[in-house]
Amino acid sequence: MEILKSISSKKKVGIIGAGPAGLCAAVRSQQCGHDVTVFEQTSKVGGIWVYTPEVNVHTSITNIPKEIMQFGGFPFPDMDNSRRSFVPSEFVLKYLEEFAKPVLSNILFCHKVVDVERHENLWQVQVHKLDDNQNPELTTFKFDVLFVCNGHHSKPMMPEFYEKYHKPWIHSHDYRSASKFNDQTVAIIGASFSGMDILDQLARAAKKVYLLDDKAIKFDSLLPENVLVKPRLKDATPDSLILSDDTSLSDIDTIIYCTGYVYNFPFFNSGNPLVEVLHNGKIVSKLFEHVAHVDYLNSLFFIGLHVTSTFFMIEYQVRFALALAANYTKGFNEEDVKDWEQKRLE
Incomplete structure (x- = not known):
């Protein structure tokens, strides 16, 4: 960061979100000598690592080793002297709270960004203070550089036909504990990270668990006896699920959709959107290397979209992103950037 600090002219940097991505952007921007303001719509730092009734962290142990869940120059402390790699989620939150200390005074908590526009070569950000019911007016801030770090675990991705099914269902976003499903027959839709985490818990509580995912069939023999792997979900009726092999399931008490999330940027003007969410909500365009907006390479950045x-x-x-903001990058031009983005979308 010293090299970037030595060549960076001081800029006003705005950051949307105080989760891991927003905190990293804030700390590193401050280290480069920039004037930083962070907008966080909740009352705490940490993003999805803060457990509340509205925000989901449904497993007590991380599924990624702490050795790659740490920022440069700020190692993960050995909080319980166990030297284990997979740590409880509350350890991660404590780590983020410690990492955030240098920028806490720069964070505006309970401030929701409602609109972002480009105006006179600056980013104009309109913000609503959520805890001020007496003053519904918006406050406008202007920045040279804007980091979008609002996360992508808030808007669930659902199959088009999910409303056809009239029996109980939830999305993994709202899952809290396996005890709610004691002695039930549960169908888990999807076998990615959240699906397998939830399956591990439900197999010990539910009477029977269906796992609907073509990719999981090869693991069938490794799963508990009360877990049955089935082909992917194709359609639904009011009281049954239709699978891709045209068989159906009708003995289900609850469905848990572990189908991921769609990218969502509600603060961009819908009449003139700066980004497009394509491929059923899975790809954000127009971004170079998934980070920098192709039309604003030096001033608009999206962090943590993977x-x-x-x-x-x-x-x-x-x-x-900070190297781009300081014009400290070489080896590509505007044409190369747009060509990279076009190939990504093909």
Whole structure:
């Protein structure tokens, strides 16, 4: 960061979100000598690592080793003298709270960004203070550089036909504990990270668990006896699920959709959106290397969009963005950037 600090002219940097990505952007921007303001719509730092009834952290243990869940120069402390790699989620939150201390005074808590526009070569950000019911007016801030770090675990991705099914269902976003499903027959839709985490817990509580995912069939023999792997979900009726092999399931008490999330940027003007969410909510365009907006390479950055964005990856995305903001990058031009984005979408 010393090299970037030595060549960076002081800029006003705005950051949307105080989760891991936003905190990293704030700390590194401050270290480069920039004037930093962070907008966080909740009352705490940490993003998805803060457990509340509205925000989901449904497992007590991380599924990524702490060695790649740490930022440069700020190692994970051995909080319980166990030297284990997979730590409880509350350890991660404590780590983030410690990491955030240098920028806590720069964070505006309970401030929700409602609109972002480009105006006179600056980013104009309109913000609503959520805990001020007496003053519904918006406050406007202007920045040279804007980091979008609002996360991507708030808007669940659902199959088009999910409303056809009239029996109980939830999305993994709302899952809290396996005890709610004691002695039930449960169908888990999807076998990615959240699906397998929840399956591990439900197999010990539910009477029977269906796991609907073509990729999981090869693991069938390794799963508990009360777990039955089935083909992917194709359609639904009011009281049954139709699978891709045209068989159906009708003995289900509850469905848990572990189908991931769609990217969502509600603060961008819908009449003139700066980004497009394509491929059923799975790709954000127009971004170079998934980070820098192709039309504003030096001033608009998106951090942590990868599904498995470790702190290690976030760190390097932030450093790349700050290098672009300081014009400290070589080896590509505007045509190369747009060509890269076009090939990504093909």
